[in-house]
Amino acid sequence: MWQQVVLLSCLSFFAVAEPLDVQFQSKMSPDWLTREPAGNESLELSLMRLIFAHNSGLRPDFALVNHTKASELTRTSPNSCMASILKNPQREAEFLFSKPFSAIEGLKLYLPAESLFHQPLQSKLKQWGGKVRLRELLLTEPDFILGLDRERSYGSNLDLLFKENAVSRNLYFKQSGAQIARLWPMLQQHRVSAVLEYPFMLATTDASQLEGYSVAEAEPLQLAYFACNKSETGQAIIDQLNQSIESLVGTRGYLGLHLKTVPTERQQDFLQNYNRLMPGDLD
Numbered sequence: 001m002w003q004q005v006v007l008l009s010c011l012s013f014f015a016v017a018e019p020l021d022v023q024f025q026s027k028m029s030p031d032w033l034t035r036e037p038a039g040n041e042s043l044e045l046s047l048m049r050l051i052f053a054h055n056s057g058l059r060p061d062f063a064l065v066n067h068t069k070a071s072e073l074t075r076t077s078p079n080s081c082m083a084s085i086l087k088n089p090q091r092e093a094e095f096l097f098s099k100p101f102s103a104i105e106g107l108k109l110y111l112p113a114e115s116l117f118h119q120p121l122q123s124k125l126k127q128w129g130g131k132v133r134l135r136e137l138l139l140t141e142p143d144f145i146l147g148l149d150r151e152r153s154y155g156s157n158l159d160l161l162f163k164e165n166a167v168s169r170n171l172y173f174k175q176s177g178a179q180i181a182r183l184w185p186m187l188q189q190h191r192v193s194a195v196l197e198y199p200f201m202l203a204t205t206d207a208s209q210l211e212g213y214s215v216a217e218a219e220p221l222q223l224a225y226f227a228c229n230k231s232e233t234g235q236a237i238i239d240q241l242n243q244s245i246e247s248l249v250g251t252r253g254y255l256g257l258h259l260k261t262v263p264t265e266r267q268q269d270f271l272q273n274y275n276r277l278m279p280g281d282l283d
Contacts, residue, residue: 078232120141133216
């Protein structure tokens, strides 16, 4: 009898746990992970390739849905997650969040190069400490219209600002499914005065036609996370993701992918913030 107990114990010890099935409700096509990466693959996809290659405890699958549907499915399905999600208090109440897995330069305010608003903006920059105080701008320039995506989060501080009644007349919301770079056409067609966008997204438009300003209310680095269903399964998935994230964040390959998106003259500032805000230590 005791021999059987020992044998069962040994078998249990050497047994390999089945990977967890994860359904990522995403902006990616179902086969993106098995395809050869495109030459211009986004930072988030390149980082996720590393994370999934490093992790044997998850079996990811992908469904191509918009942000609204992705949120609904992740709220209701125990093995559902979303990738590259910004954290804010409302979302924290609905989902479990991983450690941050990507960091990009924070949002900037972009105006057409020929905009008449450059003069009043530049005259105030010195008293504003070199960064646009967006709330003050919206309250003092009645003709200034900021184009926003209704389904996107712009970070906790800006999300709160955009809910204030006092600035609502200066905001124009477009429903574009939380897809970055969808607001450039509104700016080019002069339907709005400015948009908020990430500097790396300048590659998707004619950057020579735009001028950007740092924003006081924006985070210096915007962190992105995995968000999963609030359940035991969701927590198990988050634990697996965190293990991979923490072991990769400080490696040269992982950091190198980030630095490709940052101009050389801004890399030192980026590194300081990256080391301060991301989990793990640099190699």
